[in-house]
Amino acid sequence: TLLTGCGGAADSAGGGAITLGFSQVGAESGWRTANTKSIQESAKSAGIELKFSDAQQKQENQITAIRSFIQQKVKVIAFSPVVESGWDTVLKEAKTAGIPVILTDRSVDSSDKTLYKTFLGSDFVAEGKKAGEWLVKESAAATGDVNVVELQGSTGSAPANDRKKGFADAIGSTSKIKVVASQTGEFTRAKGKEVMEAFLKSQSKIDVLYAHNDDMALGAIEAIEAAGKKPGTDIKIVSVDAVKDGMQALADGKINYIVECNPLLGPQLMDLVKKVSAGEEVPARIETQETEFDQAKAKAALPQRQY
Numbered sequence: 001t002l003l004t005g006c007g008g009a010a011d012s013a014g015g016g017a018i019t020l021g022f023s024q025v026g027a028e029s030g031w032r033t034a035n036t037k038s039i040q041e042s043a044k045s046a047g048i049e050l051k052f053s054d055a056q057q058k059q060e061n062q063i064t065a066i067r068s069f070i071q072q073k074v075k076v077i078a079f080s081p082v083v084e085s086g087w088d089t090v091l092k093e094a095k096t097a098g099i100p101v102i103l104t105d106r107s108v109d110s111s112d113k114t115l116y117k118t119f120l121g122s123d124f125v126a127e128g129k130k131a132g133e134w135l136v137k138e139s140a141a142a143t144g145d146v147n148v149v150e151l152q153g154s155t156g157s158a159p160a161n162d163r164k165k166g167f168a169d170a171i172g173s174t175s176k177i178k179v180v181a182s183q184t185g186e187f188t189r190a191k192g193k194e195v196m197e198a199f200l201k202s203q204s205k206i207d208v209l210y211a212h213n214d215d216m217a218l219g220a221i222e223a224i225e226a227a228g229k230k231p232g233t234d235i236k237i238v239s240v241d242a243v244k245d246g247m248q249a250l251a252d253g254k255i256n257y258i259v260e261c262n263p264l265l266g267p268q269l270m271d272l273v274k275k276v277s278a279g280e281e282v283p284a285r286i287e288t289q290e291t292e293f294d295q296a297k298a299k300a301a302l303p304q305r306q307y
């Protein structure tokens with residue numbers, strides 16, 4: 001069915017602005033705040049009318065938001081899926097309504113790739129792998145076991161699944177590196193602190209913390225300090241994101257290494273929105289470019305860090 005000319009504020013036919021319905025995960029981390037800001041600012045400067053919805057970490061809220069975007073006949077739908085699975089039904093509804101969908105930041109595990117136009121975001125397996133490779137090098141001289149505790153991201157989310165896998169693959173053949181405890185810290189500071197407190201009580205020897213994001217590492221640092229230990233020295237820390245607070249802790253010697261995950265997806269997303277709404281072909285996968293930081297590199301980069 002052609003929706004052109006059906007009227008209504010959301011209809012972009014007739015020279016009006018393109019309407020983009022965007023369903024965000026929530027506001028769990030510094031990364032997410034930077035990502036939301038990037039999307040809102042880029043929509044504004046691209047002249048795209050943004051309908052923004054915050055799912056507060058709940059898949060059912062995202063599904064409701066997507067259904068409401070379909071009803072409002074937005075031109076394009078974009079979203080960052082809270083979890084990987086369970087999207088086929090609602091994606092089929094969007095497809096039937098003729099509304100193209102763009103996945104940003106996180107992907108879905110649907111086998112039908114025609115349900116979305118493209119996926120713009122990081123390679124989370126590669127990020128976990130980089131963290132693991134750093135630890136393998138860092139532990140080269142260690143003679144005994146290197147005991148690692150892991151703070152996972154939100155259960156069922158692509159970054160939690162993939163960062164766990166990438167890290168496990170990288171440390172796989174180094175038998176002295178042992179993940180002695182692994183639990184979700186839900187990508188938040190508060191939960192990162194709480195779970196680290198529990199790890200410190202239950203584990204007799206912790207050498208390294210691998211946190212799936214900076215916020216959980218920052219919460220864990222509070223727990224480590226409260227337990228009378230020195231983060232970055234007594235317990236080495238490697239995390240993912242490279243948000244400003246994480247970079248500051250890295251520069252201060254409290255974190256040892258950060259793998260970057262770039263949240264500034266707004267400009268590329270608006271570009272894709274314009275292309276798909278014009279019926280142009282876009283690549284099926286657009287990977288974000290990112291780097292890694294040690295303490296010296298963090299010190300040098302901090303003054304220019306935007307987020």
Ligand code: AHR
Nearest residue numbers: 028029031159187213261
């Ligand atoms: O999906 C990206 C992840 O989600 C970020 O690494 C984490 O901080 C955020 O909450």
